[in-house]
Amino acid sequence: MTQTLTFDAVSEALPGPKWKARWDRSWPAYEGWFVAKGGDAGPDRAASIAALQEHMPELVETHAALTELAGGSDRAAQFLAAWCPPTYLGGCSLIAMADRGSVRLVRNYDLSPDLNEGLMLHTAWTGRRVMGMVEFLWGLSDGINDAGLSVALAYGGGSRTGRGFGICLILRYVLETCTTVAEAVAVLERIPSHMDYNLVLADRTGDTASIEMIAGGGIRKMPHAHATNHQHGDTAPARPEFTKTHERYAHLEALTGGEATTPSTLAEQFLQSPLFQTNHAQGFGTLFTAEYDPAACTMALHWPTDTWTQSMDAFVEGSRTVNYDTASSETYDWVAALRPWIGEAADTLYAPDGTQDWVAFGMAFANGGVGTLPSQSANR
Numbered sequence: 001m002t003q004t005l006t007f008d009a010v011s012e013a014l015p016g017p018k019w020k021a022r023w024d025r026s027w028p029a030y031e032g033w034f035v036a037k038g039g040d041a042g043p044d045r046a047a048s049i050a051a052l053q054e055h056m057p058e059l060v061e062t063h064a065a066l067t068e069l070a071g072g073s074d075r076a077a078q079f080l081a082a083w084c085p086p087t088y089l090g091g092c093s094l095i096a097m098a099d100r101g102s103v104r105l106v107r108n109y110d111l112s113p114d115l116n117e118g119l120m121l122h123t124a125w126t127g128r129r130v131m132g133m134v135e136f137l138w139g140l141s142d143g144i145n146d147a148g149l150s151v152a153l154a155y156g157g158g159s160r161t162g163r164g165f166g167i168c169l170i171l172r173y174v175l176e177t178c179t180t181v182a183e184a185v186a187v188l189e190r191i192p193s194h195m196d197y198n199l200v201l202a203d204r205t206g207d208t209a210s211i212e213m214i215a216g217g218g219i220r221k222m223p224h225a226h227a228t229n230h231q232h233g234d235t236a237p238a239r240p241e242f243t244k245t246h247e248r249y250a251h252l253e254a255l256t257g258g259e260a261t262t263p264s265t266l267a268e269q270f271l272q273s274p275l276f277q278t279n280h281a282q283g284f285g286t287l288f289t290a291e292y293d294p295a296a297c298t299m300a301l302h303w304p305t306d307t308w309t310q311s312m313d314a315f316v317e318g319s320r321t322v323n324y325d326t327a328s329s330e331t332y333d334w335v336a337a338l339r340p341w342i343g344e345a346a347d348t349l350y351a352p353d354g355t356q357d358w359v360a361f362g363m364a365f366a367n368g369g370v371g372t373l374p375s376q377s378a379n380r
């Protein structure tokens with residue numbers, strides 16, 4: 001079975017027709033979810049805006065502009081305020097690493113292709129430029145700002161809720177108002193999250209952090225800048241055997257202690273098991289690997305056969321359609337294992353339809369584009 005997701009890169013400095021077009025496209029599905037999950041029974045428009053004014057006053061003007069573009073309804077205003085929203089889940093692996101002046105934040109986004117917006121958005125809504133992957137039409141699952149601060153989230157593994165904001169809007173607020181990890185942590189301490197979530201942050205100085213957001217308010221600072229889908233409090237994660245959260249966490253711990261892994265090679269690790277997930281059919285497959293470089297203010301989306309790089313200063317609009325073929329996904333690991341010996345010829349092992357292109361590989365071999373294979377080396 002093959003599933004697809006089209007990723008769009010959109011740049012719009014202030015809320016306008018491009019964002020409205022995205023709203024018109026995505027709102028029917030979001031509205032159905034919001035109503036079915038009891039969103040109308042949550043805080044009303046006045047209470048939602050009051051919460052924004054109390055906790056995120058810098059976003060009130062943008063919220064008003066987006067609500068107007070969305071048609072001005074009370075339901076749209078409530079949805080966009082993200083104050084005590086319905087529950088939502090997901091899966092991810094996160095890590096930040098700095099070494100000798102190089103720093104990266106890398107994440108895998110694990111979910112069903114049907115449940116991701118596929119929108120990379122570049123904005124300057126409050127005067128600060130921000131780019132990242134959008135959730136809930138203006139929140140972010142991960143992103144970076146023009147100061148080089150980057151942040152990404154992972155579901156914390158529990159289902160408890162409290163009075164607080166949807167985590168995606170909290171990430172938006174952090175990138176709109178903060179310039180360093182220290183400033184961001186101070187903001188996270190005072191803004192309540194409505195569910196348990198894990199965040200990893202990095203800035204251009206090489207400072208990194210891992211924060212566990214506790215439902216209803218409060219944070220837990222972790223000693224190392226990596227996270228998966230469980231927390232270190234007293235709440236057991238949901239379906240840990242299915243999500244492999246502990247295995248992925250142990251792998252990230254090993255990466256931080258290994259000399260072979262550097263910030264610039266982290267993304268390669270995220271395209272391999274156990275971090276890379278192939279269970280798209282059951283809603284837990286890796287949709288993309290996002291790599292953020294705070295020093296250069298760039299981001300890149302990686303897939304096993306493609307990479308899409310964007311810069312804060314030279315953002316280019318466009319689209320990419322990605323196929324998630326569960327029948328062929330198991331081959332990603334062995335192709336990655338061969339890459340040190342066959343180099344770029346590894347890319348020819350996939351035809352455009354996701355199958356192996358052995359003809360192209362054979363031509364690369366005949367033309368000298370393939371190096372010494374492991375079996376050849378062992379015989380010498």
